Amino acid sequence: MSTAPNRRAVAVILLVPLMVTLALWAFAWPAARIAPRDLPVGVAGAAPAAQQLEQRFEQRGGAFEVHRYDDEAAARTAIEDRVVYGAVVATPQGPHLLTASAASPVVSQLLREAVTASVPKGTPVEVTDVVAAPPGDPRGSALGASVLPLALAGMAAGAVVTLTGLRGARGALTLLAAAALVGLAATAVTHSWLGVIAGDWWTEAGALALTVLAIGSAVAGLGALFGSRGIGLGALLMVLLGNSFSGVTSAPQLLPEPVGAIGQWLPPGAGGSLLRSVAFFDGSAAGGAVWTLSLWSALGLAAVLLARRAPKPAEPTPPPPDREPSLTG
Structure with missing residues (x-):
């Protein structure tokens, strides 16, 4: 009995778990490790308050890549140009967060939580969505x-x-x-x-x-x-x-x-x-x-x-037809 079918069965049995493991690694591992890593954000406003905001971002250990801007208008332009995902503007009333949910709703929510957690409890945080996601797909x-x-x-x-x-x-x-x-x-x-x-x-x-x-x-x-x-x-x-x-x-x-x-x-x-x-x-x-x-x-x-077209296999030449021996007188 040929062992080829048995070998194919063993190959399938081993290949299926391998493919499932590879697929789980490719899809589940990145999703389970989502966290900011050098995420570009902006800080704008007066020097003392803006420096404090910048230091709070830098204390997150490489989570954010901070860009400094002179005022809110410059920060908005950077968001619209996709230089940063969002920016925090230091104002006398408190931090003003600028986001872009069209760039990433997940990042917008992450920035909202990070800024809210970095200010004293009870301090209001104004949020403006500079480039909003469309109404037909608010969560992206x-x-x-x-x-x-x-x-x-x-x-x-x-x-x-x-x-x-x-x-x-x-x-x-x-x-x-x-x-x-x-x-x-x-x-x-x-x-x-x-x-x-x-x-x-x-x-x-x-x-x-x-x-x-x-x-x-x-x-x-x-x-x-x-x-x-x-x-x-x-x-x-x-x-x-x-x-x-x-x-x-x-x-x-x-x-x-x-x-x-x-x-x-x-x-x-x-x-x-x-x-x-x-x-x-x-x-x-x-x-x-x-x-x-x-x-x-x-x-x-x-x-x-x-690339050249693969040559077609040559058709076998049919054998010559059998011929009856000729009759001699």
Whole structure:
């Protein structure tokens, strides 16, 4: 009796727990270790009071990266430019907290709790949401949930190009067309129907399409280099690690190091950051994400364009027909 089926059964039994463990590590570990790590915040106001606020932030042991501003107007500009997530302004009436729930509702709540805990009990803390999340998604849940469908759409496009053997210009055009259509459809759902993003419609569509193109091109490029194994590697990078390390549901600076930085170098994290920038901040701080997505797209498309179509196996030559011996007179 052949031992091949038994070996396959043992491989499946060992592989399933390994994949579950890897998935739990990728998703549960960062979520269980959420805490501020060099989180950019601002401090503004008169020197003595502002210095006290700055010292209180610095006493948190590397949790915050403090930026000093002269007045409230400068702090607001820094928030709108996505330089800081929020700022505390020292006023004669007490601290005035400026937040941006559109950048991260989780960070806004964290700053509110940190500032309230740092002032004497009973001291009122005025809070102003400078860039508020849209009414259709006040907690940012829908925006955070949009990363996985984009990753799956890119995975599907790259897998189809690989499995159907599309190479060269046909493969590249297929990826471009699929990404463009997904960008239009996703913007119609998130902007026009659900109202969870509120920027320029076509700019948002371009950001979503570029995200899908980067993911799909990376998967197809890996498929062109490694065959069907490249699809599995693409799924590991884009879906398992890219989605869980993206920081879209919280913030990259809240994830354990170096998970937050790695996530921003992968297309799902860069795409989520780009979408926030174009949807709520008029494109501020979008340059890094655009470069990251463009690099993944260019490398993947180059691999698809330069890869040769796998040669078809030669058909076996049929044997010559049997011929009856000729009769001789």
